[in-house]
Amino acid sequence: MDKVPDPSERKDPQAEQQAKVKTSLDKIRHKFIVMSGKGGVGKTSTSVNLSIALANQGCKVGIMDVDLHGPDVPRMLGLQGLLDISPNQKLAPAAYSENLKAVSIESLTPGKDDAIIWRGPIKFSAIQQFIGDVDWGELDFLIIDSPPGTGDEPLTVAQTIADARAIIVTTPQEVALADVRKSISFCKTVNMEIFGIVENMSGFPCPHCGETVELFGSGGGEKTAQTYGLNFLGRIPFDPNVVLCGDNGTCFRDAHTQSPVTRAFDQIAAKMAKLV
Amino acid sequence: MDKVPDPSERKDPQAEQQAKVKTSLDKIRHKFIVMSGKGGVGKTSTSVNLSIALANQGCKVGIMDVDLHGPDVPRMLGLQGLLDISPNQKLAPAAYSENLKAVSIESLTPGKDDAIIWRGPIKFSAIQQFIGDVDWGELDFLIIDSPPGTGDEPLTVAQTIADARAIIVTTPQEVALADVRKSISFCKTVNMEIFGIVENMSGFPCPHCGETVELFGSGGGEKTAQTYGLNFLGRIPFDPNVVLCGDNGTCFRDAHTQSPVTRAFDQIAAKMAKLV
Numbered sequence: 001m002d003k004v005p006d007p008s009e010r011k012d013p014q015a016e017q018q019a020k021v022k023t024s025l026d027k028i029r030h031k032f033i034v035m036s037g038k039g040g041v042g043k044t045s046t047s048v049n050l051s052i053a054l055a056n057q058g059c060k061v062g063i064m065d066v067d068l069h070g071p072d073v074p075r076m077l078g079l080q081g082l083l084d085i086s087p088n089q090k091l092a093p094a095a096y097s098e099n100l101k102a103v104s105i106e107s108l109t110p111g112k113d114d115a116i117i118w119r120g121p122i123k124f125s126a127i128q129q130f131i132g133d134v135d136w137g138e139l140d141f142l143i144i145d146s147p148p149g150t151g152d153e154p155l156t157v158a159q160t161i162a163d164a165r166a167i168i169v170t171t172p173q174e175v176a177l178a179d180v181r182k183s184i185s186f187c188k189t190v191n192m193e194i195f196g197i198v199e200n201m202s203g204f205p206c207p208h209c210g211e212t213v214e215l216f217g218s219g220g221g222e223k224t225a226q227t228y229g230l231n232f233l234g235r236i237p238f239d240p241n242v243v244l245c246g247d248n249g250t251c252f253r254d255a256h257t258q259s260p261v262t263r264a265f266d267q268i269a270a271k272m273a274k275l276v
Numbered sequence: 277m278d279k280v281p282d283p284s285e286r287k288d289p290q291a292e293q294q295a296k297v298k299t300s301l302d303k304i305r306h307k308f309i310v311m312s313g314k315g316g317v318g319k320t321s322t323s324v325n326l327s328i329a330l331a332n333q334g335c336k337v338g339i340m341d342v343d344l345h346g347p348d349v350p351r352m353l354g355l356q357g358l359l360d361i362s363p364n365q366k367l368a369p370a371a372y373s374e375n376l377k378a379v380s381i382e383s384l385t386p387g388k389d390d391a392i393i394w395r396g397p398i399k400f401s402a403i404q405q406f407i408g409d410v411d412w413g414e415l416d417f418l419i420i421d422s423p424p425g426t427g428d429e430p431l432t433v434a435q436t437i438a439d440a441r442a443i444i445v446t447t448p449q450e451v452a453l454a455d456v457r458k459s460i461s462f463c464k465t466v467n468m469e470i471f472g473i474v475e476n477m478s479g480f481p482c483p484h485c486g487e488t489v490e491l492f493g494s495g496g497g498e499k500t501a502q503t504y505g506l507n508f509l510g511r512i513p514f515d516p517n518v519v520l521c522g523d524n525g526t527c528f529r530d531a532h533t534q535s536p537v538t539r540a541f542d543q544i545a546a547k548m549a550k551l552v
Contacts, residue, residue, distance in 0.1 A: 040316010069425025115462035120396025149345025174523035209485035247450035
């Protein structure tokens, strides 16, 4: 006769997933979500460059790309191919270097040009799997690259990772700042600590004549930080080489060690590394 | 004795909403959704400038802003205040000019800096209300400004407006183009016709020395259009004045009538106006 299963042994899939998420998160010291109100302000290049800077300073870093519709982290890191399964039957993140690994929906879908057409609830469970079903191991930092706005993805992160802190990226123009104020409101509503504001694409020295051009205005990020009593993490100038390197998947900071952009990211990373 | 309601008279709220949506859409000749894979490529400035160009050519135009987390249309049009109720108990869109009106979540929320923290299903019904509960009246064009990516908002538009056509906006860099290919895949999946691709921020003449700088590379949008056999609608140069005007809510084309940006939008609008 077959053994009748003991009801107490029946597994609750949701509780099981929660437990896996907790196990993963317990091994990660600092969690940061890189957010923005507006798209195209440089969230992903900020996530990637900060992560590389932290890894270069000796920290163990993971990047989790929760931008499910526009997952650009693997391209910017030059990571190709699909994720492997680790010995403990979890997903092994793609390794950029010994200290830096990344997970993205892009590394889980064979058709790179296929759209991910998911409504909110599926996104929630995908992001939970990015945490619980991935073999992140021991990390000093998890940098979470999110899509713009205050929708399902950042909300899921806020609800899943209680100690996540926000880095809000903006360009200096008012339209972007209006959306930053919504990001600040979001963080207050979901009780997420804001680590600080980064002002990106802040001034551009013309490569022909050297004069500075304010492509998107200037100083608005710092002013917003002051207004809300938030930490201003730094100002990163516009550099077309950031675009080029992101497109090629080559490391900007290795190719442009003396660039003001590299120095700006190093300074922000140094502020973060002090936490460790 | 109270009259017992006839069950056939009971209203199905969902069917009622669908009917209202149909009534609104039946009065609108051409529906365009302005999409992008990546954020910050200039979807909203494209929506706004195309709409103004069409309105100037004598068309009746409505802009529906379905970017619920980053609703920038009212700011860029200089529209303030909340929407009124029209005589027929629907929402009256905000009027930019006699020929151009707009609806945005920004014109429905008193706290401009409050984040809209909605998961997918609420977005679906909000967008349906933007169509069915708004007194759009007779329109030649409805221009729908959507958030980046292929999530709930464009999906809701595709499922609600069967004859909507897509205008895909991109910048020339590869990271943006990778996401454009996802937008193309999305349109194919949901059977939405692609009207064409716009390449924005394509080259920038330095205001100091006049030399052209390729901020985000060049030509990638046109190449992608060719590859997929799609209509290339035009190339719009970067101009910091677009940013400034968007921030101030002043009309770029009125202030810069001879700008290459104005001419580029006029040409695209002329292609669209031919449909009428």
